[in-house]
Amino acid sequence: MPKVEKLHKICGVCGDKALGRNFCALSCESCKAFFRRNASNYQKIKCYYGDNCLIDIELRSICRKCRLKKCFAIGMRQEWILNDEQKETRKRKIQYNKQQNNINKTIGKLDDKPSSSQPMVTTDNEVSDNFIEILENTDINEDKLNSQIRDIENRQQYFNAC
């Protein structure tokens, strides 16, 4: 059945089998890794063969410049690498926080002294006074806040839109 063959996803850069979209364009794992490593160096990398190299599965590693050019040409986007990395960093941060929470909980269990026996009244009042002061002094403009939120949402849409 030759028609089934055509349904396979194919890397727009080298023609290898593609699993899905990477950085906004259909590409193979090899080109994905290549793009991640090299996209930021596009200006520095040079082609020694006239900026017109053929890129296929066998020749894709011969010229980085032309391969990168093709990556950009099929719609791979550098911003998406950043997006990807930010996601990773965020994931790591969340994991770290979870770990810290667990540690704190464990310490809390171990340290079972009733800490509320100390007179905390003055501190409590101080804290709430300061808090109210902050609330009163901070000029929170709702319109400004909303427009900032909209701005963030727009930017996210830009990142997520392929």
Ligand SMILES: [Zn+2]
């Ligand atoms: Zn490829």
Ligand SMILES: [Zn+2]
């Ligand atoms: Zn080239």
